[in-house]
Amino acid sequence: MMTGDTSPDERRVLLDRWAADKIDLMVATSAFGLGIDKSDVRTVIHAQLPETVDRFYQDVGRAGRDGCASISLLVNTRYDWRAVGGIGRPKFISAAFGLQRWRRMHDASEVLDPASNQRLIDLNTGRELDMGASDYNRAWNLRTLQLLQRVGALEFVHSARAVTACQVAVRLEAYRHLDEDFWNTTIEQLRGELRGDYAHSGELLRRMLRDNDECLANVFASCYRSETFDITAVQACGGCPACRRAGRVPDCGRIIARRNPSGPVSPSAGDVELERLLGGRRSAFIFYPPDFFHDALGGILAEPLWWLATHGVKNFVAPPWLTPLLWRTAAQAPHATLFWHEKPPRNLDVVAAQATAVLLTRPEPSWWPEFWAKIATRPGPSIVFAPADLRCPDVRTRMVRDLVDGSTMDLAQWENRFVA
Ligand SMILES: [Zn+2]
Numbered sequence: 001m002m003t004g005d006t007s008p009d010e011r012r013v014l015l016d017r018w019a020a021d022k023i024d025l026m027v028a029t030s031a032f033g034l035g036i037d038k039s040d041v042r043t044v045i046h047a048q049l050p051e052t053v054d055r056f057y058q059d060v061g062r063a064g065r066d067g068c069a070s071i072s073l074l075v076n077t078r079y080d081w082r083a084v085g086g087i088g089r090p091k092f093i094s095a096a097f098g099l100q101r102w103r104r105m106h107d108a109s110e111v112l113d114p115a116s117n118q119r120l121i122d123l124n125t126g127r128e129l130d131m132g133a134s135d136y137n138r139a140w141n142l143r144t145l146q147l148l149q150r151v152g153a154l155e156f157v158h159s160a161r162a163v164t165a166c167q168v169a170v171r172l173e174a175y176r177h178l179d180e181d182f183w184n185t186t187i188e189q190l191r192g193e194l195r196g197d198y199a200h201s202g203e204l205l206r207r208m209l210r211d212n213d214e215c216l217a218n219v220f221a222s223c224y225r226s227e228t229f230d231i232t233a234v235q236a237c238g239g240c241p242a243c244r245r246a247g248r249v250p251d252c253g254r255i256i257a258r259r260n261p262s263g264p265v266s267p268s269a270g271d272v273e274l275e276r277l278l279g280g281r282r283s284a285f286i287f288y289p290p291d292f293f294h295d296a297l298g299g300i301l302a303e304p305l306w307w308l309a310t311h312g313v314k315n316f317v318a319p320p321w322l323t324p325l326l327w328r329t330a331a332q333a334p335h336a337t338l339f340w341h342e343k344p345p346r347n348l349d350v351v352a353a354q355a356t357a358v359l360l361t362r363p364e365p366s367w368w369p370e371f372w373a374k375i376a377t378r379p380g381p382s383i384v385f386a387p388a389d390l391r392c393p394d395v396r397t398r399m400v401r402d403l404v405d406g407s408t409m410d411l412a413q414w415e416n417r418f419v420a
Contacts, residue, residue, distance in 0.1 A: 002028040039066040045073045049080040052201035053208060053223050092191045093143050095183040101144045103178060112159055117172045120159065124166050138166060151186050153177040216240035271312035274355060277418065278381055283406035286414050287388035298325040301385060304414060308357050308383060309333040317341045317348065318359035345371040353380045360386040
């Protein structure tokens with residue numbers, strides 16, 4: 001059992017025994033979970049409500065890191081709801097105390113590199129003189145630095161000079177970070193946003209448990225999606241309570257999130273049939289009849305996508321409304337691991353060296369030049385689907401199909417050559 005009162009020595013012994021599989025069951029407060037990376041945790045039991053869906057997700061994420069099945073049990077009573085929003089509430093330092101702490105840390109810091117404005121900060125610096133080397137003090141100092149980091153006023157950097165856990169190296173932006181005005185406006189605004197995020201995450205948890213009719217994957221996705229930071233979340237559910245009740249078949253594990261693993265990849269198509277489609281070029285354009293849209297488009301593209309998925313194409317870049325089509329493709333190609341990406345021009349960088357299929361409908365003129373340049377220069381092969389009557393957005397009199405430098409064919413021609 002581990003709580004906030006466990007001494008550091010006891011804690012170390014417990015963690016060592018836990019790591020060595022000498023302990024079967026660890027009962028702990030929520031602080032325990034942080035930094036625990038044991039791959040074969042099989043079950044996480046919440047004896048109390050986590051305060052937000054974010055917290056819940058972090059906790060259950062301790063289980064099944066070896067990729068094997070694991071269980072999450074949430075045992076709560078209606079009385080637990082009162083505690084939510086109380087003890088576990090995240091702590092945001094006030095602007096006044098934050099500035100006070102920051103000034104002291106800044107004044108006491110050591111300049112590492114004047115040119116790049118790097119400094120070594122001691123987290124044991126006290127807000128007042130009587131504070132010093134305590135966990136409490138360090139935690140508040142770190143929260144202060146994190147606030148500055150989130151508004152872009154500083155960046156944590158690596159330095160060989162930061163030798164103890166109480167020292168952090170930072171690079172300061174040329175910023176008004178010591179101004180009261182800056183703290184009262186920019187930092188205050190961030191604090192408001194963070195509190196809003198927290199409230200939202202708490203509300204999601206309530207929705208998830210109280211209503212119990214929404215797939216958990218949807219709840220998590222709405223928590224982790226960010227337009228601002230261009231983060232999409234892909235729903236994959238192996239059978240949550242809501243889905244089981246609704247009789248939905250588990251559908252998970254093959255379409256993986258947008259960021260794909262890095263690693264050595266062959267710039268060649270790597271598949272004989274795919275090479276034939278490319279005809280020695282770096283890109284192939286397949287033009288579909290222009291009168292197909294939305295649902296109907298999903299129908300006519302299903303077969304070519306499946307074909308690509310079974311011939312080594314892992315990445316599909318498509319507008320979000322085509323996602324159901326990609327799901328169906330994944331279901332039909334059970335052994336392929338597929339990645340899907342939104343926002344066509346930007347995400348071509350993410351998968352630069354890999355064979356990638358792009359589904360174009362009506363490209364935005366604003367991103368067309370960028371898209372065009374990327375298709376022409378990316379090292380990996382591209383297979384682009386486009387409507388046959390697509391005109392070049394910048395030179396409206398010209399048809400895209402007459403301009404492209406690549407293997408081109410109509411969908412019907414593709415069918416004749418590759419399916420029949
Ligand atoms: Zn579900």
